[in-house]
Amino acid sequence: MVTTPLLPSDYLDLVSPLRAGADLRGRIEAVHPETGDSATVVIRPGRGWRGHTAGQYLRIGVDVDGRRLWRAYSITSPTDRRDGRVTITVKAVPDGKVSNHLVRCARPGTLVHLDQPTGDFVLPRAKPAKVLYLTAGSGITPVMGMLRDAELADVVMVHCAPQPQDVIFRGELHALVAEKKLRLTEVHTETDGRLDIARLGELVPDWAERETWACGPAGLLDAAEEHWAEHALQERLHTERFRPRIVVAGDGGEVRFSATGTTVDADGATPLLDVGEEAGVLMPSGCRMGICFGCVTPLKAGAVRDLRTGEITEAEPGVLIQTCVSAAAGPCDIER
Numbered sequence: 476m477v478t479t480p481l482l483p484s485d486y487l488d489l490v491s492p493l494r495a496g497a498d499l500r501g502r503i504e505a506v507h508p509e510t511g512d513s514a515t516v517v518i519r520p521g522r523g524w525r526g527h528t529a530g531q532y533l534r535i536g537v538d539v540d541g542r543r544l545w546r547a548y549s550i551t552s553p554t555d556r557r558d559g560r561v562t563i564t565v566k567a568v569p570d571g572k573v574s575n576h577l578v579r580c581a582r583p584g585t586l587v588h589l590d591q592p593t594g595d596f597v598l599p600r601a602k603p604a605k606v607l608y609l610t611a612g613s614g615i616t617p618v619m620g621m622l623r624d625a626e627l628a629d630v631v632m633v634h635c636a637p638q639p640q641d642v643i644f645r646g647e648l649h650a651l652v653a654e655k656k657l658r659l660t661e662v663h664t665e666t667d668g669r670l671d672i673a674r675l676g677e678l679v680p681d682w683a684e685r686e687t688w689a690c691g692p693a694g695l696l697d698a699a700e701e702h703w704a705e706h707a708l709q710e711r712l713h714t715e716r717f718r719p720r721i722v723v724a725g726d727g728g729e730v731r732f733s734a735t736g737t738t739v740d741a742d743g744a745t746p747l748l749d750v751g752e753e754a755g756v757l758m759p760s761g762c763r764m765g766i767c768f769g770c771v772t773p774l775k776a777g778a779v780r781d782l783r784t785g786e787i788t789e790a791e792p793g794v795l796i797q798t799c800v801s802a803a804a805g806p807c808d809i810e811r
Protein backbone atom coordinates (compact mmCIF):
# COMPACT_ATOMS: atom_id res chain seq x y z
CA MET A 476 0.00 0.00 0.00
CA VAL A 477 2.86 2.38 0.75
CA THR A 478 4.57 1.92 -2.62
CA THR A 479 1.50 1.71 -4.90
CA PRO A 480 1.39 2.09 -7.90
CA LEU A 481 5.02 0.94 -7.91
CA LEU A 482 6.43 -2.21 -6.33
CA PRO A 483 8.91 -2.23 -3.45
CA SER A 484 11.51 -3.60 -5.88
CA ASP A 485 11.18 -0.46 -8.00
CA TYR A 486 12.40 1.62 -5.08
CA LEU A 487 15.15 -0.87 -4.26
CA ASP A 488 16.35 -0.57 -7.86
CA LEU A 489 16.81 3.17 -7.33
CA VAL A 490 18.85 2.66 -4.17
CA SER A 491 20.80 -0.46 -5.21
CA PRO A 492 20.43 -1.15 -8.96
CA LEU A 493 23.19 -3.79 -8.95
CA ARG A 494 21.67 -5.81 -6.11
CA ALA A 495 21.07 -9.56 -6.26
CA GLY A 496 17.61 -10.43 -7.55
CA ALA A 497 17.24 -7.32 -9.70
CA ASP A 498 17.24 -7.38 -13.49
CA LEU A 499 20.88 -7.71 -14.48
CA ARG A 500 22.44 -4.29 -14.87
CA GLY A 501 25.92 -2.86 -14.93
CA ARG A 502 27.48 0.48 -14.10
CA ILE A 503 29.99 2.06 -16.47
CA GLU A 504 33.01 2.94 -14.37
CA ALA A 505 35.48 4.13 -17.03
CA VAL A 506 35.85 4.66 -20.78
CA HIS A 507 39.38 4.36 -22.17
CA PRO A 508 40.09 5.45 -25.77
CA GLU A 509 41.95 2.83 -27.82
CA THR A 510 42.12 4.43 -31.28
CA GLY A 511 40.49 7.43 -32.87
CA ASP A 512 37.21 5.54 -33.31
CA SER A 513 37.29 2.86 -30.60
CA ALA A 514 37.20 2.71 -26.81
CA THR A 515 37.19 0.18 -24.01
CA VAL A 516 34.22 0.46 -21.66
CA VAL A 517 34.77 -0.78 -18.11
CA ILE A 518 31.58 -2.13 -16.51
CA ARG A 519 30.84 -3.34 -13.00
CA PRO A 520 28.11 -5.98 -13.43
CA GLY A 521 25.38 -6.60 -10.86
CA ARG A 522 25.47 -9.47 -8.41
CA GLY A 523 23.54 -11.74 -10.76
CA TRP A 524 26.51 -11.87 -13.14
CA ARG A 525 27.60 -15.49 -13.69
CA GLY A 526 30.96 -14.88 -15.33
CA HIS A 527 32.15 -15.55 -18.87
CA THR A 528 34.49 -17.67 -20.95
CA ALA A 529 37.20 -15.85 -22.90
CA GLY A 530 35.99 -15.14 -26.44
CA GLN A 531 32.29 -14.83 -25.56
CA TYR A 532 30.15 -11.76 -26.17
CA LEU A 533 27.77 -9.74 -24.04
CA ARG A 534 24.43 -8.15 -24.92
CA ILE A 535 24.19 -4.64 -23.52
CA GLY A 536 21.10 -2.43 -23.43
CA VAL A 537 21.84 1.29 -23.70
CA ASP A 538 19.40 4.21 -23.61
CA VAL A 539 20.08 6.49 -26.58
CA ASP A 540 17.83 9.48 -27.28
CA GLY A 541 15.11 8.05 -25.08
CA ARG A 542 15.16 4.59 -26.67
CA ARG A 543 16.69 1.44 -25.26
CA LEU A 544 18.81 -0.27 -27.88
CA TRP A 545 20.50 -3.62 -27.48
CA ARG A 546 23.80 -4.58 -29.09
CA ALA A 547 26.30 -7.39 -28.61
CA TYR A 548 30.02 -6.81 -28.01
CA SER A 549 32.88 -9.19 -27.32
CA ILE A 550 34.22 -9.25 -23.77
CA THR A 551 37.87 -8.21 -23.79
CA SER A 552 38.72 -8.66 -20.10
CA PRO A 553 40.17 -11.88 -18.67
CA THR A 554 37.91 -14.22 -16.74
CA ASP A 555 39.80 -13.76 -13.45
CA ARG A 556 39.95 -9.97 -13.21
CA ARG A 557 40.38 -9.30 -9.49
CA ASP A 558 38.15 -6.23 -9.24
CA GLY A 559 35.12 -8.06 -10.67
CA ARG A 560 34.75 -5.66 -13.58
CA VAL A 561 34.39 -6.66 -17.23
CA THR A 562 35.32 -4.74 -20.34
CA ILE A 563 33.95 -4.47 -23.84
CA THR A 564 35.88 -2.74 -26.59
CA VAL A 565 33.68 -0.92 -29.08
CA LYS A 566 34.52 0.47 -32.50
CA ALA A 567 32.27 3.30 -33.67
CA VAL A 568 30.77 2.44 -37.06
CA PRO A 569 29.10 4.89 -39.47
CA ASP A 570 25.47 5.48 -38.44
CA GLY A 571 25.93 3.13 -35.48
CA LYS A 572 23.73 4.63 -32.78
CA VAL A 573 24.99 2.49 -29.90
CA SER A 574 28.63 2.19 -30.93
CA ASN A 575 29.02 5.94 -31.42
CA HIS A 576 27.23 6.61 -28.14
CA LEU A 577 29.49 4.26 -26.18
CA VAL A 578 32.71 5.50 -27.78
CA ARG A 579 31.98 9.23 -27.73
CA CYS A 580 29.26 9.92 -25.15
CA ALA A 581 29.26 7.24 -22.44
CA ARG A 582 30.22 8.53 -18.99
CA PRO A 583 31.19 6.84 -15.71
CA GLY A 584 28.18 6.24 -13.50
CA THR A 585 25.82 5.39 -16.36
CA LEU A 586 23.67 2.32 -15.75
CA VAL A 587 23.24 -0.17 -18.59
CA HIS A 588 21.23 -3.36 -18.92
CA LEU A 589 23.06 -6.66 -19.41
CA ASP A 590 22.40 -10.21 -20.47
CA GLN A 591 24.54 -13.13 -19.39
CA PRO A 592 27.48 -13.76 -21.77
CA THR A 593 27.15 -16.31 -24.53
CA GLY A 594 28.93 -17.60 -27.65
CA ASP A 595 31.08 -20.58 -28.63
CA PHE A 596 34.05 -18.72 -30.17
CA VAL A 597 36.25 -19.95 -27.32
CA LEU A 598 39.33 -22.04 -26.73
CA PRO A 599 38.81 -25.71 -25.86
CA ARG A 600 39.62 -26.97 -22.39
CA ALA A 601 42.59 -28.88 -23.79
CA LYS A 602 44.64 -25.98 -25.14
CA PRO A 603 46.10 -26.51 -28.64
CA ALA A 604 49.87 -26.74 -28.97
CA LYS A 605 49.94 -24.23 -31.84
CA VAL A 606 47.39 -21.45 -32.42
CA LEU A 607 46.80 -18.93 -35.19
CA TYR A 608 44.60 -15.86 -34.68
CA LEU A 609 43.47 -14.30 -37.96
CA THR A 610 41.72 -10.99 -37.36
CA ALA A 611 40.84 -7.66 -38.92
CA GLY A 612 39.44 -4.41 -37.52
CA SER A 613 37.27 -4.91 -34.44
CA GLY A 614 37.50 -8.66 -35.03
CA ILE A 615 40.48 -8.53 -32.72
CA THR A 616 38.24 -7.97 -29.68
CA PRO A 617 37.23 -11.58 -28.83
CA VAL A 618 40.77 -12.73 -29.53
CA MET A 619 42.16 -10.12 -27.14
CA GLY A 620 39.99 -11.64 -24.44
CA MET A 621 41.64 -14.99 -25.17
CA LEU A 622 45.17 -13.57 -25.19
CA ARG A 623 44.61 -11.89 -21.83
CA ASP A 624 43.05 -14.99 -20.30
CA ALA A 625 45.35 -17.86 -21.23
CA GLU A 626 49.06 -18.01 -21.97
CA LEU A 627 49.69 -20.51 -24.76
CA ALA A 628 53.00 -22.01 -25.83
CA ASP A 629 52.97 -21.07 -29.52
CA VAL A 630 50.71 -18.25 -30.69
CA VAL A 631 50.79 -16.42 -34.02
CA MET A 632 48.52 -13.52 -34.97
CA VAL A 633 47.91 -11.96 -38.37
CA HIS A 634 45.93 -8.76 -37.96
CA CYS A 635 44.67 -6.39 -40.64
CA ALA A 636 43.93 -2.68 -40.18
CA PRO A 637 44.11 0.34 -42.51
CA GLN A 638 47.09 1.95 -40.76
CA PRO A 639 49.25 1.26 -37.69
CA GLN A 640 47.29 3.78 -35.60
CA ASP A 641 44.09 1.86 -36.37
CA VAL A 642 45.29 -1.31 -34.68
CA ILE A 643 43.26 -1.71 -31.50
CA PHE A 644 45.41 -2.79 -28.50
CA ARG A 645 48.60 -2.18 -30.53
CA GLY A 646 50.72 -1.27 -27.51
CA GLU A 647 49.68 -4.36 -25.59
CA LEU A 648 50.18 -6.62 -28.58
CA HIS A 649 53.72 -5.36 -29.12
CA ALA A 650 54.44 -5.82 -25.42
CA LEU A 651 53.44 -9.49 -25.79
CA VAL A 652 55.78 -9.72 -28.78
CA ALA A 653 58.64 -8.24 -26.72
CA GLU A 654 57.96 -10.85 -24.02
CA LYS A 655 58.04 -13.58 -26.71
CA LYS A 656 54.45 -14.58 -25.90
CA LEU A 657 53.18 -13.74 -29.38
CA ARG A 658 54.39 -13.59 -32.97
CA LEU A 659 52.55 -10.78 -34.72
CA THR A 660 52.19 -9.77 -38.35
CA GLU A 661 50.34 -6.54 -39.06
CA VAL A 662 48.87 -6.03 -42.53
CA HIS A 663 48.20 -2.33 -43.14
CA THR A 664 45.65 -2.44 -45.92
CA GLU A 665 46.04 1.19 -47.04
CA THR A 666 49.67 0.51 -48.01
CA ASP A 667 49.88 -3.29 -48.25
CA GLY A 668 46.46 -3.95 -49.78
CA ARG A 669 44.04 -6.57 -48.51
CA LEU A 670 45.36 -9.81 -47.15
CA ASP A 671 45.44 -12.52 -49.82
CA ILE A 672 44.53 -15.69 -47.95
CA ALA A 673 46.06 -17.78 -50.72
CA ARG A 674 49.46 -16.31 -49.71
CA LEU A 675 48.98 -16.93 -45.99
CA GLY A 676 51.74 -19.53 -46.16
CA GLU A 677 54.27 -16.76 -46.80
CA LEU A 678 53.38 -15.12 -43.47
CA VAL A 679 52.72 -18.29 -41.46
CA PRO A 680 54.48 -21.25 -43.12
CA ASP A 681 52.97 -23.78 -40.71
CA TRP A 682 49.41 -22.37 -40.79
CA ALA A 683 47.96 -25.77 -41.72
CA GLU A 684 49.30 -27.26 -38.46
CA ARG A 685 47.63 -24.61 -36.31
CA GLU A 686 44.20 -24.49 -34.74
CA THR A 687 42.85 -21.18 -36.06
CA TRP A 688 40.39 -18.63 -34.72
CA ALA A 689 39.33 -16.00 -37.26
CA CYS A 690 37.18 -12.91 -36.73
CA GLY A 691 36.66 -9.89 -38.95
CA PRO A 692 34.77 -8.64 -42.00
CA ALA A 693 32.73 -11.08 -44.06
CA GLY A 694 35.17 -10.98 -46.97
CA LEU A 695 38.05 -12.16 -44.82
CA LEU A 696 36.03 -14.95 -43.23
CA ASP A 697 34.57 -16.11 -46.57
CA ALA A 698 38.07 -16.34 -48.03
CA ALA A 699 39.38 -18.17 -44.96
CA GLU A 700 36.57 -20.72 -45.00
CA GLU A 701 37.14 -21.38 -48.70
CA HIS A 702 40.92 -21.71 -48.21
CA TRP A 703 40.66 -24.10 -45.27
CA ALA A 704 38.04 -26.15 -47.14
CA GLU A 705 40.31 -26.44 -50.18
CA HIS A 706 42.91 -28.00 -47.92
CA ALA A 707 40.36 -30.22 -46.11
CA LEU A 708 41.11 -28.46 -42.83
CA GLN A 709 37.65 -27.07 -42.04
CA GLU A 710 37.66 -28.60 -38.55
CA ARG A 711 40.70 -26.53 -37.59
CA LEU A 712 39.07 -23.20 -38.44
CA HIS A 713 36.76 -21.43 -35.97
CA THR A 714 35.07 -18.23 -37.11
CA GLU A 715 33.05 -15.47 -35.47
CA ARG A 716 30.84 -13.24 -37.61
CA PHE A 717 29.47 -9.95 -36.28
CA ARG A 718 26.94 -9.83 -39.13
CA PRO A 719 25.22 -12.60 -41.11
CA ARG A 720 26.49 -13.45 -44.56
CA ILE A 721 23.83 -12.07 -46.91
CA VAL A 722 23.10 -14.50 -49.72
CA VAL A 723 19.93 -13.17 -51.34
CA ALA A 724 18.13 -9.83 -51.28
CA GLY A 725 14.37 -9.84 -51.80
CA ASP A 726 12.03 -7.24 -53.28
CA GLY A 727 11.05 -5.47 -50.06
CA GLY A 728 7.64 -4.04 -49.29
CA GLU A 729 5.53 -2.22 -46.74
CA VAL A 730 6.21 -3.39 -43.19
CA ARG A 731 3.60 -2.89 -40.49
CA PHE A 732 4.55 -3.19 -36.83
CA SER A 733 1.07 -3.94 -35.59
CA ALA A 734 1.57 -3.49 -31.84
CA THR A 735 2.63 0.14 -32.31
CA GLY A 736 0.72 0.90 -35.51
CA THR A 737 3.95 1.93 -37.26
CA THR A 738 4.15 1.39 -41.02
CA VAL A 739 7.28 1.89 -43.12
CA ASP A 740 8.59 0.96 -46.55
CA ALA A 741 11.55 -1.42 -46.47
CA ASP A 742 13.92 -2.73 -49.11
CA GLY A 743 14.70 -6.40 -49.47
CA ALA A 744 18.22 -6.23 -48.09
CA THR A 745 17.80 -4.49 -44.73
CA PRO A 746 17.07 -6.70 -41.69
CA LEU A 747 13.68 -6.04 -40.14
CA LEU A 748 15.46 -5.42 -36.85
CA ASP A 749 17.21 -2.39 -38.38
CA VAL A 750 14.01 -1.28 -40.11
CA GLY A 751 12.08 -1.33 -36.84
CA GLU A 752 14.75 0.44 -34.80
CA GLU A 753 15.08 3.16 -37.42
CA ALA A 754 11.31 3.67 -37.25
CA GLY A 755 11.42 4.02 -33.46
CA VAL A 756 9.92 0.61 -32.66
CA LEU A 757 11.29 -1.11 -29.54
CA MET A 758 12.90 -4.23 -31.00
CA PRO A 759 14.48 -6.95 -28.87
CA SER A 760 17.80 -8.14 -30.24
CA GLY A 761 20.97 -9.99 -29.45
CA CYS A 762 23.94 -10.76 -31.64
CA ARG A 763 22.40 -9.55 -34.93
CA MET A 764 23.67 -12.58 -36.83
CA GLY A 765 21.03 -15.21 -36.15
CA ILE A 766 22.61 -17.36 -33.46
CA CYS A 767 21.13 -16.16 -30.15
CA PHE A 768 17.40 -15.92 -31.00
CA GLY A 769 17.05 -12.78 -28.90
CA CYS A 770 15.03 -11.07 -31.64
CA VAL A 771 12.40 -13.75 -32.33
CA THR A 772 9.05 -12.15 -33.19
CA PRO A 773 5.68 -13.41 -34.56
CA LEU A 774 5.02 -12.88 -38.27
CA LYS A 775 1.31 -12.04 -38.46
CA ALA A 776 0.95 -11.55 -42.22
CA GLY A 777 2.96 -11.53 -45.42
CA ALA A 778 6.35 -13.07 -46.09
CA VAL A 779 10.00 -12.51 -45.21
CA ARG A 780 13.27 -13.72 -46.67
CA ASP A 781 16.17 -15.18 -44.69
CA LEU A 782 19.16 -13.06 -45.69
CA ARG A 783 21.56 -15.96 -45.08
CA THR A 784 19.87 -18.58 -47.24
CA GLY A 785 17.25 -16.80 -49.36
CA GLU A 786 14.53 -19.03 -47.88
CA ILE A 787 11.02 -17.51 -47.83
CA THR A 788 8.87 -17.79 -44.70
CA GLU A 789 5.16 -17.06 -45.04
CA ALA A 790 2.86 -16.07 -42.20
CA GLU A 791 0.68 -18.69 -40.56
CA PRO A 792 -0.48 -19.19 -36.96
CA GLY A 793 2.45 -19.58 -34.60
CA VAL A 794 5.21 -18.68 -37.08
CA LEU A 795 8.17 -16.89 -35.50
CA ILE A 796 10.97 -15.13 -37.37
CA GLN A 797 14.36 -13.76 -36.45
CA THR A 798 14.24 -10.08 -37.32
CA CYS A 799 18.03 -9.71 -37.34
CA VAL A 800 18.42 -12.01 -40.37
CA SER A 801 15.03 -11.52 -42.08
CA ALA A 802 14.02 -8.88 -44.63
CA ALA A 803 10.67 -8.03 -46.18
CA ALA A 804 9.73 -10.20 -49.17
CA GLY A 805 6.66 -8.12 -49.98
CA PRO A 806 4.17 -6.51 -47.57
CA CYS A 807 4.32 -8.02 -44.08
CA ASP A 808 3.03 -7.50 -40.56
CA ILE A 809 5.35 -7.93 -37.57
CA GLU A 810 3.94 -8.18 -34.06
CA ARG A 811 5.88 -5.31 -32.51
